[in-house]
Amino acid sequence: MDLQQLRYFQTVARYEHISRAAQELHVAQPSLSRTVARLEAEIGTPLFDRRGRRIRLNPYGTLFLRHVERALSELDDGRRAVREARGLGLGRVCLASETLLTVTPLLGGFRLAYPRADIRLFQANAEEMTRLLRAGEVDFCLASQPLPDTETESVELAREEVLLAVPPGHWLDGRESVTIREIADEPFVTTRRGHWQRTLLERLFASEGLTPLLSCEGNEPGASQDMISVGLGIGLIPAVSRQAGTETRVPVAWVHLDAPDCHRVLTLVWNRDAHLSDAAVRLREYATERPFMTHRLPEQHPSRPQEHV
Numbered sequence: 001m002d003l004q005q006l007r008y009f010q011t012v013a014r015y016e017h018i019s020r021a022a023q024e025l026h027v028a029q030p031s032l033s034r035t036v037a038r039l040e041a042e043i044g045t046p047l048f049d050r051r052g053r054r055i056r057l058n059p060y061g062t063l064f065l066r067h068v069e070r071a072l073s074e075l076d077d078g079r080r081a082v083r084e085a086r087g088l089g090l091g092r093v094c095l096a097s098e099t100l101l102t103v104t105p106l107l108g109g110f111r112l113a114y115p116r117a118d119i120r121l122f123q124a125n126a127e128e129m130t131r132l133l134r135a136g137e138v139d140f141c142l143a144s145q146p147l148p149d150t151e152t153e154s155v156e157l158a159r160e161e162v163l164l165a166v167p168p169g170h171w172l173d174g175r176e177s178v179t180i181r182e183i184a185d186e187p188f189v190t191t192r193r194g195h196w197q198r199t200l201l202e203r204l205f206a207s208e209g210l211t212p213l214l215s216c217e218g219n220e221p222g223a224s225q226d227m228i229s230v231g232l233g234i235g236l237i238p239a240v241s242r243q244a245g246t247e248t249r250v251p252v253a254w255v256h257l258d259a260p261d262c263h264r265v266l267t268l269v270w271n272r273d274a275h276l277s278d279a280a281v282r283l284r285e286y287a288t289e290r291p292f293m294t295h296r297l298p299e300q301h302p303s304r305p306q307e308h309v
Contacts, residue, residue, distance in 0.1 A: 003075070005039045006068050009047070010135070012036055013057050013065045016048075066134075073136030077275030091277030092118040096129050097142040098196060099221045102240065102266065106142075110286050117279035125194035133271055139280040141269045144196035154269040155284075157292040162200060162262050165228045165237040165252040172234070173253040180208045180259050187215035187233040189224050196264060197221060197236050204259050225250045238264050266292065 012021040012032065022029045040047050047061030057065065080091055097103040100123060107119060124132060129141040130149050141147065142157075164183070166172045172183075184205075190212075191198045198217075205212045215233035218224070224235050229250045242254055268287055270276070276284070 001039065001042055003072075005035055006072060008032055008035045009039055010065065010068055010072065012048075012055070013061060014131070014135075016055055016057060018053075018055065069135045073271075073274065076136055080275065080277050090114060090117045090279040090282065092120060093140070093277060093279040093283045094120040094122070094138040095140045095142060095283070096122040096124045096132050096138045098123070098125060098129075098144055101222055102144075102238075103142050106287055106292065110283055113286060114279065114282055117282065119279070125192075126196070126199075127194050129269070133269065136271070136274060139270060139274070139276060140283065143267050143269050144264045145199055147269055151272055152269050153272050154267040155288055156265060156267050157287060158266045160264055160266075161239045162236050162257070162264055163239055163242060164234060164255040164257050165225060165241075166234045166255060167228055167231045168251050168253055170234070170253060172255050175255050177256040177258045180204055180210065180257070183234065184208075184210050185213060188212050189216045189227045189233040189235040190214060190218075191221050191224070192217050192219055195219075195221060197224070200262070200264070201236055204257070204262060207259070225252060228252050 008021070008025060008027075011024055012018065015021045015024070018029050018033055022032045025032065036048070043060075043064065045060050047058065047064055048055040049058045095103065095107070100121070103121065107121065110117070111119065120138075122132065122138060124141075126143065126145055126147055129138075129143060130147050132138040133141060133147070133149065133152060143154075147154075164172070164178065172178055188201060190201050193199075201212050216227055218227075225237055225241060227233065228235050228237075229252050236257075237252075237254075268284065270280075270284070
């Protein structure tokens, strides 16, 4: 069993598709298939269920993958630690975020404070974040919803209200607040499942025994406000967008939702046992030692929303 076999197996397990994994690894499909077959022979059991050209990770493969990812992550950490010990700058820090708008001010300030740090940024939903952390491909995730992993630690960075954005001239334009039942028949612009906006929308409606009507589902949360502004529906938008002045570029009207827990909690998440470069340690300190956002949840009962200052 060698390192190449393990990396090939990890990639095939990620895609569950030989040709896609071969393209990622820049190797021929037959060579990749033989490498995986030799690994299975050495372990003594198949790691994939094969049906024609389709392959699926079986329970033995899932079990083995956890150990492979841990081992490869440790090796990568070792290489990074050696590079840092040789004094090559602060090292690299890799961060995954659900939306780029949220993380831009953080990374911009960090870049000014630590210009020698090598920063890598990924956009990912909650499921992808969990995989990136387990595989050691990122140091941190900036998450707006809990990540399903027991081997992580996290720190809360900020809480902010989530507002309802409606097109100019909409019947809610000018309203101070609205209940979920009042908007039960309104079409919503939202994200696909896996993003926090969709999770929050479905939770708020489920609390009233309702299901939201969707007019648009997308993978780019930052585009929601544009689609709302041209009348394709209404949607949930974090208060930071209002504070950032995006309504001057993409005009929408803002309404408070009279619903409990209509907010987003931003947390910084990392693997408990992973090695962190100097750059990663500095980023965690930078993110936690200063206010992450100026838009905070008001100190009040959720049924009596007020304007943010």
